[in-house]
Amino acid sequence: MVKDAFLPGDLAPGDLIAVPATGAYCRSMASNYNHVPRPPVVAVRDGEARVIVRRETEEDLLRLDVG
DSSP states (O other), rough: OOTEEEEOOTOOTTTTOOOOOTTOOSSOOOOOOGGEEEEOOOEEEEEEEEEEEEOOOOHEEEEEEEO
């Protein structure tokens, strides 16, 4: 997280945080190092949010393993 970032006081584990710009930490540069699944991608337009790429699951990560 960003040092001294302003976050809601009622933020709790499991809550979602929107990150509008991630620079080099974008989906196209993401990896599954240590089998950490990638988060979903959500588009927002005119106050309406919709998932355009779903969250990866553990099953997604293991599907390509053949050993």
